Amino acid sequence: MPELPEVETYRRYFESTSLNQKIINLKIRDDRILNLKEKALKNSIIGNSFHSTHRHGKNLFIKFEKKYLMLHFGMSGDLLYFTKEREEPKHSRVLFIFENHNFLSYISQRLFGKVDIVSDIDNYIKKKELGPDAYKMSYKDFKDALQKRSAYAKTLLMNQSFVAGIGNIYSDEILFQANIHPKTKINSLDKKNLDMLFKSIKAVLKTGIEKKGNLDKFPKNYLIPYRQREEQCPECNTEIKRYEISGRHGFFCPHCQIK
Numbered sequence: 050m051p052e053l054p055e056v057e058t059y060r061r062y063f064e065s066t067s068l069n070q071k072i073i074n075l076k077i078r079d080d081r082i083l084n085l086k087e088k089a090l091k092n093s094i095i096g097n098s099f100h101s102t103h104r105h106g107k108n109l110f111i112k113f114e115k116k117y118l119m120l121h122f123g124m125s126g127d128l129l130y131f132t133k134e135r136e137e138p139k140h141s142r143v144l145f146i147f148e149n150h151n152f153l154s155y156i157s158q159r160l161f162g163k164v165d166i167v168s169d170i171d172n173y174i175k176k177k178e179l180g181p182d183a184y185k186m187s188y189k190d191f192k193d194a195l196q197k198r199s200a201y202a203k204t205l206l207m208n209q210s211f212v213a214g215i216g217n218i219y220s221d222e223i224l225f226q227a228n229i230h231p232k233t234k235i236n237s238l239d240k241k242n243l244d245m246l247f248k249s250i251k252a253v254l255k256t257g258i259e260k261k262g263n264l265d266k267f268p269k270n271y272l273i274p275y276r277q278r279e280e281q282c283p284e285c286n287t288e289i290k291r292y293e294i295s296g297r298h299g300f301f302c303p304h305c306q307i308k
Contacts (some may be wrong), residue, residue: 051122053106053184053214056255059120059128060104063111063153066130071148073097082157084119084165092146093166095119103170105182106213110170117170129154160295174213176293183214184254190208191247195235202238202246203231204295215250218264219257221299223249224273231294231301231306276300 051059075094077087093116101176103110103117110117120126128137130153137144141154155164167173183192194211206210206220215223224231227249229242238246254270260266270283274300277300280289287304 050216051107051126051262052216052219052257053104053207053254054219054260055262056104056107056109056122057184057258059122059126060102060109061078062128062130063099063109063308064102067145067147067153068099068101070151072096072142072145072147072241073148076144076146077142078144079142081160082164083296084163084298090164090166094293098199105170105174105178107139108173108179108213110167110173114201115168117167119163119165119167119173120155121163123157123159124165125158126162127156128155135218141263172222178210179213180209180211181213183212183250184258188247191250192243195243199234199236201231201294202233202235204296205235205298206250207295207297212250214254217297217299218276219253221276221291221301223253225302225306228305228307230306231299232290232308272302286304 072094075091077083080087083090094113097113099113101112107121109120130151131137132151132198134152136159137152138156140156142156142157143155145153148165180194198205198211200208202224203220206215206223207217224246227242227245229246256267264273275283275289277283278291281287282302282305285302285304287302290303291298291300
């Protein structure tokens with residue numbers, strides 16, 4: 050599933066390929082991806098240009114006129130800009146056609162993504178009860194979000210109302226880098242561990258963005274390259290363990306991350 054670093058990569062890709070180009074047509078390949086009527090989307094988009102982008106958590110907002118196109122990438126979303134219509138990818142769901150006769154495809158293989166039109170980003174964030182953006186938040190934002198929280202550390206990191214943008218893979222890495230067991234109650238952590246957790250969130254997401262979400266390029270001292278059964282911890286060579294929490298599977302080092 051695309052998490053914050055992947056969506057930030059998509060945002061930068063969108064900016065480098067698709068801004069300030071008049072949209073002359075829009076083709077909906079599967080309207081199940083839409084959060085609004087196809088006609089409403091076409092009436093809003095066709096004839097306009099995209100001017101800027103904004104990301105909050107896993108949500109990408111693209112400004113046109115006084116509104117925003119909102120893209121959520123679900124489990125398997127992606128973007129592709131190309132020059133010939135025959136190059137359209139297999140799981141393209143929405144196709145933007147520009148005046149220069151180039152194309153942008155919004156891809157969603159498993160149809161868990163969503164496309165919508167949003168009038169106000171702040172109102173959308175409030176309506177969806179999203180927490181502060183995990184990469185852009187301040188330490189005060191982090192501390193405020195922790196108020197009255199008592200969940201397991203792993204569960205809380207994936208809760209988008211706590212902080213927005215972290216999913217299953219990055220939450221495992223954040224906890225590994227902070228030496229925190231995933232089933233540690235968040236309200237049991239002292240200031241030193243909370244400080245380490247905050248720094249780990251920032252550092253891991255920064256690495257993810259720098260690597261453009263390519264998990265194969267992560268540093269060798271990260272858990273991600275070894276995130277499977279029978280692999281060994283890069284720090285202590287202890288066998289990495291698989292666990293389940295809140296219906297999700299994750300990985301941790303039982304030596305480095307003691308409960």
